[in-house]
Amino acid sequence: MKVSPKTIRWGLLGLGALLLVIFPILAPGAQYFQTVLILIFLLATMSLGWNVIAGFTGYVSLGQSAFLGIGAYTVGILSMHFHVSPLVFAPLGGVAAGLTAVILGSTITRAREHAYVIITIAFLFLMQALGLNFAGLTGGSAGITLPLPPWSEAIGNMPFYYLLFLIMVVSIVLSWWTRRTKFGMGLIAIREDEDKAAAIGVRTPIYKILATVASGTLIGVAGGVYAYFLSFIDPLGMFNILVSVQIVLACLVGGRGTIWGPVLGAFLVVPMNEITNGVASAQGVHLFVFGIVLGAVVMFLPRGILPTLREWWERRHAQTVAFERRSSSDNHRAAVRILERPPEPITGPLLQVDGLVKRFGGLTAVDGCSFGVNEGTITGLIGPNGSGKTTVFNMITGMFRADAGKINLADRRIDRLPPWQRAYQGLGRTFQTTRLFPEMTVVENVVAPLRQFRWDNLAADSVTGREGKRAEELLDFVGMAHFAEQKAQKLSFGQQKLVELAQILMLEPRLILLDEPMGGINPGLIERISWLIRELNRQGLTFLIVEHNMPVVLQTCDPILVMARGKVIAQGHPDMIQSDPVVLDAYLGEDWAKPAERKEA
Amino acid sequence: MIQLVQTILLGLLIGGVYALFASGLTLIFGVMEIVNVTHAAFLVFAALLTFEIWSRLHIDPLLAILITTPVMFFVGWGTYRLTISRIRSAPVSMSVVLTFALAIAIEGAMGMTWKNVFRSVTPSYFNQSFNIGPFDLPKAQVYGCGAAVVVLVALYLLLSKTWAGRAIRSSSENPQGAQLVGIDIKTVAALTFAIGTATTGAGGSIMSVLYSVFPASLYLWVSRLLGIIVLGGMGSLPGAVIGALALGVAETLTSTYVSNQWAVVVYYIVILVVLLIRPQGIMGFKARQDVVA
Numbered sequence: 001m002k003v004s005p006k007t008i009r010w011g012l013l014g015l016g017a018l019l020l021v022i023f024p025i026l027a028p029g030a031q032y033f034q035t036v037l038i039l040i041f042l043l044a045t046m047s048l049g050w051n052v053i054a055g056f057t058g059y060v061s062l063g064q065s066a067f068l069g070i071g072a073y074t075v076g077i078l079s080m081h082f083h084v085s086p087l088v089f090a091p092l093g094g095v096a097a098g099l100t101a102v103i104l105g106s107t108i109t110r111a112r113e114h115a116y117v118i119i120t121i122a123f124l125f126l127m128q129a130l131g132l133n134f135a136g137l138t139g140g141s142a143g144i145t146l147p148l149p150p151w152s153e154a155i156g157n158m159p160f161y162y163l164l165f166l167i168m169v170v171s172i173v174l175s176w177w178t179r180r181t182k183f184g185m186g187l188i189a190i191r192e193d194e195d196k197a198a199a200i201g202v203r204t205p206i207y208k209i210l211a212t213v214a215s216g217t218l219i220g221v222a223g224g225v226y227a228y229f230l231s232f233i234d235p236l237g238m239f240n241i242l243v244s245v246q247i248v249l250a251c252l253v254g255g256r257g258t259i260w261g262p263v264l265g266a267f268l269v270v271p272m273n274e275i276t277n278g279v280a281s282a283q284g285v286h287l288f289v290f291g292i293v294l295g296a297v298v299m300f301l302p303r304g305i306l307p308t309l310r311e312w313w314e315r316r317h318a319q320t321v322a323f324e325r326r327s328s329s330d331n332h333r334a335a336v337r338i339l340e341r342p343p344e345p346i347t348g349p350l351l352q353v354d355g356l357v358k359r360f361g362g363l364t365a366v367d368g369c370s371f372g373v374n375e376g377t378i379t380g381l382i383g384p385n386g387s388g389k390t391t392v393f394n395m396i397t398g399m400f401r402a403d404a405g406k407i408n409l410a411d412r413r414i415d416r417l418p419p420w421q422r423a424y425q426g427l428g429r430t431f432q433t434t435r436l437f438p439e440m441t442v443v444e445n446v447v448a449p450l451r452q453f454r455w456d457n458l459a460a461d462s463v464t465g466r467e468g469k470r471a472e473e474l475l476d477f478v479g480m481a482h483f484a485e486q487k488a489q490k491l492s493f494g495q496q497k498l499v500e501l502a503q504i505l506m507l508e509p510r511l512i513l514l515d516e517p518m519g520g521i522n523p524g525l526i527e528r529i530s531w532l533i534r535e536l537n538r539q540g541l542t543f544l545i546v547e548h549n550m551p552v553v554l555q556t557c558d559p560i561l562v563m564a565r566g567k568v569i570a571q572g573h574p575d576m577i578q579s580d581p582v583v584l585d586a587y588l589g590e591d592w593a594k595p596a597e598r599k600e601a
Numbered sequence: 602m603i604q605l606v607q608t609i610l611l612g613l614l615i616g617g618v619y620a621l622f623a624s625g626l627t628l629i630f631g632v633m634e635i636v637n638v639t640h641a642a643f644l645v646f647a648a649l650l651t652f653e654i655w656s657r658l659h660i661d662p663l664l665a666i667l668i669t670t671p672v673m674f675f676v677g678w679g680t681y682r683l684t685i686s687r688i689r690s691a692p693v694s695m696s697v698v699l700t701f702a703l704a705i706a707i708e709g710a711m712g713m714t715w716k717n718v719f720r721s722v723t724p725s726y727f728n729q730s731f732n733i734g735p736f737d738l739p740k741a742q743v744y745g746c747g748a749a750v751v752v753l754v755a756l757y758l759l760l761s762k763t764w765a766g767r768a769i770r771s772s773s774e775n776p777q778g779a780q781l782v783g784i785d786i787k788t789v790a791a792l793t794f795a796i797g798t799a800t801t802g803a804g805g806s807i808m809s810v811l812y813s814v815f816p817a818s819l820y821l822w823v824s825r826l827l828g829i830i831v832l833g834g835m836g837s838l839p840g841a842v843i844g845a846l847a848l849g850v851a852e853t854l855t856s857t858y859v860s861n862q863w864a865v866v867v868y869y870i871v872i873l874v875v876l877l878i879r880p881q882g883i884m885g886f887k888a889r890q891d892v893v894a
Contacts, residue, residue, distance in 0.1 A: 119873060
């Protein structure tokens with residue numbers, strides 16, 4: 001009989017869980033091992049929390065243990081004043097940690113990369129200092145002594161054991177569920193490319209705040225239980241950066257961004273601590289070993305055990321994907337309908353840009369740029385390198401804020417809106433160097449865009465039936481259906497361009513900005529992309545295209561806008577543009593010959 | 602009034618020393634975008650080394666700078682070659698985790714060697730003061746600040762007047778451009794890390810006179826130094842000097858007029874507020890982020 005790997009995996013997990021459940025009953029006297037397991041459950045819970053913010057969302061924090069301290073102190077302080085079982089307050093520890101997480105999470109809407117790590121370090125030390133200094137509330141450095149458990153010695157630590165085990169299991173389930181939802185997918189998108197995520201409709205601040213709350217709340221509850229277990233808490237022990245570092249180590253060893261990595265890591269890190277603490281009681285040895293192990297993991301096993309194993313497995317069981325050959329006639333297949341309903345009628349141009357200015361220090365990249373794009377056109381935007389074309393794109397999509405000027409889309413002013421709001425208004429954009437989410441599969445990339453923000457949508461499955469079908473249609477439309485399950489980073493540049501186009505079509509955009517869609521790809525693909533653009537335009541989609549391939553621009557676009565030194569210097573029909581002396585001087589060059597004339601020559 | 606001026610003068614003296622402590626950290630961040638938490642561990646290590654030199658060889662701690670600086674230069678070079686160079690392509694945040702790991706390992710090694718005991722170097726002048734009019738300035742602070750200024754000036758001259766210094770600065774401003782004009786940026790990175798770490802030699806020697814040092818005191822310095830370079834603008838040397846002077850005064854004022862235990866909170870608040878409101882600090886600049894290679 002052949003057993004599938006899935007059955008084996010679930011069987012092992014079930015067996016492991018069963019062993020952990022019956023262990024205290026079978027060996028009630030093994031207090032030491034119970035304590036070790038309690039520490040493992042606690043570290044696994046904290047590491048799972050860290051994984052949500054650092055593994056899924058990509059924000060490395062060294063202040064994660066602050067949530068433990070906040071939960072512990074909430075329970076400790078309350079149990080000084082109310083004489084009921086401290087366990088009653090453990091959920092409030094979670095609430096306190098969650099509220100703190102809202103504040104900390106709000107900071108990552110502004111701070112990125114190293115700034116966030118530094119903020120979390122400062123945050124943890126600040127909590128510790130407040131714990132020490134507000135002695136009236138916290139007992140200061142003398143700490144808080146909690147009451148001893150009222151139950152008999154025969155029961156021992158069992159309640160703590162089962163409670164922390166339960167919290168760990170809930171953390172695992174929540175991690176697993178988060179990863180499957182639209183919320184989790186948005187977090188991964190933020191990790192992979194935050195600006196791009198915003199441009200396709202992911203409302204990044206809400207996602208980041210929720211991720212921080214999700215990462216901290218259960219740690220707060222666990223902290224409350226842990227405080228009662230310890231029966232003594234003090235600021236140095238509860239707001240300890242070394243605990244944070246252990247959390248990081250557990251997750252990194254096991255595998256950042258995976259569900260089981262943090263759990264596996266906790267099962268490795270806690271015993272390592274116990275051994276180094278036991279063998280050499282001197283504090284130094286323990287720290288030395290710990291530092292060396294963490295350093296070695298960062299340098300030599302940066303992806304962690306589980307992802308490394310998976311990669312090895314996949315390499316041994318590699319499957320080849322047949323490359324899809326198409327003749328040009330395949331291009332003329334029936335296209336999918338992009339806009340499900342006709343857009344609201346508008347009075348003026350679809351996009352109107354007025355007097356845009358953008359300065360970078362002393363350099364004025366865009367200097368009073370004004371133009372309009374009429375609905376239903378394929379408008380070209382050409383000009384020499386450095387004339388400000390991409391900067392204008394960045395201001396239209398909201399990656400940059402303009403220093404002056406106005407942008408209207410479909411009669412609505414958008415230049416103060418965040419990027420995701422602009423996406424909801426019907427704006428889609430591709431990038432000069434494609435920006436797919438490299439670790440996601442092609443189909444995940446295509447379903448990632450959001451047409452609106454809805455709270456209930458956060459909990460929806462990341463790939464639902466309807467959206468999955470839609471993604472399939474769109475991928476088929478651009479000719480990439482065969483690659484749906486491949487990771488985006490494995491695709492060639494040209495293939496990525498096609499997938500990125502399918503991705504923004506998911507937004508049902510009214511206006512599509514393409515930044516050099518023909519750059520760096522082969523002639524066959526140029527033809528295919530030109531056809532796609534014309535086909536989509538036939539359906540009523542409007543394009544604004546930056547492109548240097550002049551024959552394609554002249555063939556595809558009408559009208560054409562010409563930018564130089566940060567302004568639009570000419571606009572009109574391709575024929576007009578080609579003979580305009582201003583354009584010849586600024587961009588095409590004096591010796592430019594119209595393609596028609598060139599053929600004759 | 603006299604107390605206020607006295608406090609500010611003392612704060613400036615302390616700030617001058619802090620400027621030296623932070624200079625290597627900001628230099629390393631500026632050139633290689635690494636938040637080098639190990640820097641604080643190196644400072645404590647150099648201070649303990651100075652303690653050994655002073656107690657065994659009876660060399661004045663400020664003279665010991667001539668020994669500790671080259672030692673720390675090679676420690677820095679070796680650390681870069683063995684560890685940091687392996688993760689240059691990893692995200693900045695992972696470099697924080699790595700340098701934190703190194704700091705913990707060094708803390709452990711120091712704990713094994715020196716035990717968790719407070720140590721400070723006590724040359725004849727450590728508890729004497731200069732009396733200038735109504736003001737009372739501890740000799741150790743004045744000498745320490747003087748030595749720090751000398752080392753900072755030497756560092757400034759090294760960076761601005763020598764070819765190696767220009768190579769370092771150009772790598773800091775535009776690594777690709779530097780590579781194109783023939784600068785081996787890997788060697789420059791190792792050199793920068795070594796020079797940055799060498800400042801902890803002088804810094805640690807001065808620290809050994811001014812502070813009681815033990816292995817875990819590195820954590821206090823992590824937050825102090827981060828506060829200084831964040832306020833000044835990460836990567837800017839003049840910024841580090843301004844940040845150090847400002848925070849030296851702020852810390853001294855807080856411990857005089859509020860209490861000692863709130864003094865360190867100033868740093869945490871500064872880090873949080875600056876990074877949230879003006880992430881580029883006082884002297885830093887906002888680089889244009891959209892340029893794609």
